[in-house]
Amino acid sequence: MLDVFEGRSFNGTTILISLIALTVTIFGVIYARKAVPRKNLLKIWKGQPTSLIADESSQMTGISVVHDGQVVSNPYLTRITIRNSGSTDVTSANFDRGRPLKLETSVPLISVLEPTLEPEGLPSVAQSASGNEIAIGPDLIVQGCTINFVILTDGRPDIEIESYISNTIMRVYTGDSTPEPEPFHKKILSLFGALAAMVAITVLVTILMVGLISWLMPDSVDRSIVVTPVNINGKTVTFASGAHWDKAQKIAMRFQCGSLTRSLDVMVGGDGSFQISLENVKLPRQVNCKLYTKNKWFFVGDSYWGSFVLK
Numbered sequence: 002m003l004d005v006f007e008g009r010s011f012n013g014t015t016i017l018i019s020l021i022a023l024t025v026t027i028f029g030v031i032y033a034r035k036a037v038p039r040k041n042l043l044k045i046w047k048g049q050p051t052s053l054i055a056d057e058s059s060q061m062t063g064i065s066v067v068h069d070g071q072v073v074s075n076p077y078l079t080r081i082t083i084r085n086s087g088s089t090d091v092t093s094a095n096f097d098r099g100r101p102l103k104l105e106t107s108v109p110l111i112s113v114l115e116p117t118l119e120p121e122g123l124p125s126v127a128q129s130a131s132g133n134e135i136a137i138g139p140d141l142i143v144q145g146c147t148i149n150f151v152i153l154t155d156g157r158p159d160i161e162i163e164s165y166i167s168n169t170i171m172r173v174y175t176g177d178s179t180p181e182p183e184p185f186h187k188k189i190l191s192l193f194g195a196l197a198a199m200v201a202i203t204v205l206v207t208i209l210m211v212g213l214i215s216w217l218m219p220d221s222v223d224r225s226i227v228v229t230p231v232n233i234n235g236k237t238v239t240f241a242s243g244a245h246w247d248k249a250q251k252i253a254m255r256f257q258c259g260s261l262t263r264s265l266d267v268m269v270g271g272d273g274s275f276q277i278s279l280e281n282v283k284l285p286r287q288v289n290c291k292l293y294t295k296n297k298w299f300f301v302g303d304s305y306w307g308s309f310v311l312k
Contacts, residue, residue: 023205026198041095041169042087043102043142048080049176050157068111068153075156076111083137083148091169096139100165101127104135108156116150138166226277228292228307240309241277241292248273255303258290258311286311 053066053076066076081104085091096102110133118125126148127140137148152158164171223245231240246252246269254277255264261284269275277292284290289310293303 023202026201026205040087041085041089041091041166042172043091043164043166043169044082044084044086044172044174045162046080046082046084046174047160047176048082050077050079050154052077052157071111073111073153073155077108077154077157078114078151079154079158079160080149080151081135081160083142085142085144085146087144087170090144091142091166093139093141095166095169097165097167099139101129101136101138102166103163104137105161105163106133106152106154107159107161108154109133110135110158111153111155114151114153116148119147119149120145226292226294226306228309230310230312232312237278237280238311239276239278240290241307242274243267243269243277244274246273246275253295254293255295256290256292258284259288264295284311 054064066073068076083102093099110130113128113130113135116128123143123146124141126142126146127136127138128148128150129136135150135152142148162171162173224243225245226241226243228241231238243252248269248271250269252267252269252275253264254267255262257263265277267275267277287310289308291308292306294306295303
């Protein structure tokens with residue numbers, strides 16, 4: 002029976018196992034990406050409302066704020082920032098049934114001032130204001146996009162957010178609060194997972210290629226090692242000889258007799274031949290000993306040449 006862990010057949014086994022492992026790894030990465038859906042991430046900052054009239058000024062007569070001809074008795078300015086901090090775009094399809102992201106103020110909304118989009122050159126995002134509501138979308142909010150505007154209200158506003166954006170994490174910050182950084186351990190785990198997948202695929206592809214090369218390009222057919230059964234009559238036993246090898250090279254070999262394994266280096270002579278001998282042999286008798294040449298790539302298997310029996 003063919004031993005799958007010997008010589009060229011081991012290279013074929015290596016190729017098969019590598020192909021299976023590579024296939025499982027690739028499909029595992031694809032499935033993991035689909036099984037754990039990537040969510041969008043929108044961050045909204047509601048700045049600290051700032052009064053345009055100081056308390057002591059409001060007690061004085063003759064001081065008022067007028068916007069487009071409308072007198073605002075208790076004017077407040079509040080900066081709003083909306084940022085797509087996720088790794089993907091928020092598309093118009095994410096807005097459930099076409100409903101926009103809404104910001105509703107608890108006091109009369111007078112106007113939306115200074116609307117800007119950063120960085121420059123990004124596609125505009127639909128915005129509108131009606132009554133006490135500001136509507137954003139439904140529209141494309143590309144990854145990294147930041148929407149800035151200032152609202153003018155008559156009174157200090159409380160702002161409620163109503164969102165119908167699917168597959169999106171919403172994080173809201175109020176006043177002078179700063180954005181919560183992404184947990185460090187999550188970044189490390191994500192990076193580690195990606196690197197592990199890359200390393201696994203690289204290693205498997207390397208093993209596959211080396212195994213394939215070793216399988217398709219075995220040692221030259223001119224090289225030979227003749228192994229013969231021997232009787233031990235003296236201290237030195239010659240049990241194999243080789244021909245047509247590269248001159249003056251050293252060949253790493255091993256022979257295995259049952260559970261006993263020995264390694265030896267053989268020098269090739271100037272005519273490309275050599276003899277393999279054992280001195281002071283202390284090996285089991287009547288046991289089949291196998292001879293191999295050792296390959297430098299441990300995972301492509303040693304080359305099997307034959308067997309001998311010590312009698």
